[in-house]
Amino acid sequence: MPRSDDYTGVAGTSRELPVQAAVLLVNLGTPEAPTAKAVRPYLAQFLGDRRVIDYPRWLWWLILHGVILRVRPARSAHAYQRIWTPKGSPLRVGSEALAVRLQEKLSQACREPVRVVLAMRYGQPSVPSQIERLQREGVRRLLVLPLYPQYSATSTGSVLDAVAEAMQSLRWPPELRLINDYHDDPAHIDALARSIEQHWATRGRGERLLLSFHGIPERYVREGDPYFDQCQATAGALRQRLALDESQMLVSFQSRVGRESWLHPYTDATVRELAASGVKTLDVACPGFAVDCLETLEEIAMQNNDFFREAGGSELRYIPALNDTPDQVDSLAALVMRHGGGWKNFAPRGDSTP
Numbered sequence: 001m002p003r004s005d006d007y008t009g010v011a012g013t014s015r016e017l018p019v020q021a022a023v024l025l026v027n028l029g030t031p032e033a034p035t036a037k038a039v040r041p042y043l044a045q046f047l048g049d050r051r052v053i054d055y056p057r058w059l060w061w062l063i064l065h066g067v068i069l070r071v072r073p074a075r076s077a078h079a080y081q082r083i084w085t086p087k088g089s090p091l092r093v094g095s096e097a098l099a100v101r102l103q104e105k106l107s108q109a110c111r112e113p114v115r116v117v118l119a120m121r122y123g124q125p126s127v128p129s130q131i132e133r134l135q136r137e138g139v140r141r142l143l144v145l146p147l148y149p150q151y152s153a154t155s156t157g158s159v160l161d162a163v164a165e166a167m168q169s170l171r172w173p174p175e176l177r178l179i180n181d182y183h184d185d186p187a188h189i190d191a192l193a194r195s196i197e198q199h200w201a202t203r204g205r206g207e208r209l210l211l212s213f214h215g216i217p218e219r220y221v222r223e224g225d226p227y228f229d230q231c232q233a234t235a236g237a238l239r240q241r242l243a244l245d246e247s248q249m250l251v252s253f254q255s256r257v258g259r260e261s262w263l264h265p266y267t268d269a270t271v272r273e274l275a276a277s278g279v280k281t282l283d284v285a286c287p288g289f290a291v292d293c294l295e296t297l298e299e300i301a302m303q304n305n306d307f308f309r310e311a312g313g314s315e316l317r318y319i320p321a322l323n324d325t326p327d328q329v330d331s332l333a334a335l336v337m338r339h340g341g342g343w344k345n346f347a348p349r350g351d352s353t354p
C-alpha cells in the first residue's frame, strides 16, 4: 500500500486512492495428507472449535485428546485414502478450481478488477493469513462468502468468528460484508436442478431422489440454529423446480459424530430402508456441499452405496456437487455482485454511475 513517511499532514494534497475489493471464499478445510499424522492436527483444530462441539471445555478437552484423537485420525485417514487424488484432497482441489473460475467470471462481469482468494476454516491457508495478505495488497473492501449454502452456527457461524478474530489484529480493517447463506437463491436452486436433470438425461431416472445434507446435533436446532429449516427450504424449492411429488424425493442427514441425537432421518438408515422396501435404483444429491469432499465421495458414493446394495438395492448413483461448473460459477458471481451492491468494484461492466 502506498504510504508516506511524512506524517505532519500537508494540507490540500488531494488525490483519489483506488479502492480495491476482494472476495474471500471460505471452505471447511482438509488435512494436508491422507495419513493419521496429518489428520490429527486437522481434527484437533476442527473438533476443538466450540461452535462445532459446545461441551464444557475442560471435559471436552479430556475426551478429545484422551480418546477421540487417539482413535479417529487412523480411521479418517483410511477414508481419505479412498478419495485422495494425485493433486491432493478433493475438497482443496475443487475449492481452488472454483476460486480461479469465480475470479475469471468476476473479472469479465465487473466494472473493476476483483480479487478472489480461498481460505480454509481449519488448516491452511487460514482465514487470518489470507486476510492479512489481502490487507498487505491494499484491499479495502472484503466480501466473505462461506461455501455453505445453508447457515449453521457450526459452519458459517464459525467462519464469522474466524473473520472477526482476524479483524482484531488489524489497525485499519477493510469494509466488510458476509454472505450468511444462499439456501434459496433462485440461480443456485436452478443450478442444482440442472445438474440433477443432466444426471437423469445421461443415466436415466432412479426410482427415488434422496437429498442428503450434513447433519448437526438436534439440540443446536432447538437452541435456534436455522440450519434444519434452511435445508428443508432448499429441498422444497428444488422439488418444486423439478416438479416432483413428496413420494419421489426424500431428505436425510448424514455424517453423524458422537452419541447425541442428530437431525433425522439419518441417511444410512434411509438408504437401507429404501432398499429393503424394494427400491432398486436410488439417485443421491448432496445440496449442502458446494464442492465434493470426503463426506460425498466416500461416505455417500462408497459407504452408502455398500449399505444400499447389502440391503437389496442395485445401484446408488451419486450426483456430483456443483464444484467449478459454469452454473455454479455464474450463480455465485451473481450472488457476489448483488451483495457487493453499492461498492462500485462489483458494479456490472458498462455501468458508469459514480
Ligand SMILES: C=CC1=C(C)c2cc3[nH]c(cc4nc(cc5[nH]c(cc1n2)c(C)c5CCC(=O)O)C(CCC(=O)O)=C4C)c(C)c3C=C
Pocket (backbone or CB within 6 Å): 028, 029, 030, 031, 052, 053, 072, 076, 089, 091, 148, 152, 154, 155, 214, 215, 216, 217, 227, 255, 257, 288, 289, 292, 293, 294, 295
Ligand atoms: C462433530 C461435529 C461436526 C459437526 C457439527 C459438523 C458440521 C458440519 N460439517 C460440514 C461440512 C463438512 N464436514 C466434513 C468433515 C467432517 N465433519 C466432522 C464433524 C462435524 N461436522 C468431522 C469429524 C469431519 C472429518 C472427517 C471425519 O473424520 O469423519 C467435510 C469434509 C472435509 C474433507 O476434508 O473433505 C465437510 C465439507 C457442514 C456443512 C456442517 C454443518 C452444517
Ligand SMILES: [Fe+2]
Pocket (backbone or CB within 6 Å): 214, 255
Ligand atoms: Fe462436518
Ligand SMILES: [Fe+2]
Pocket (backbone or CB within 6 Å): 255, 294, 295, 299
Ligand atoms: Fe463422514
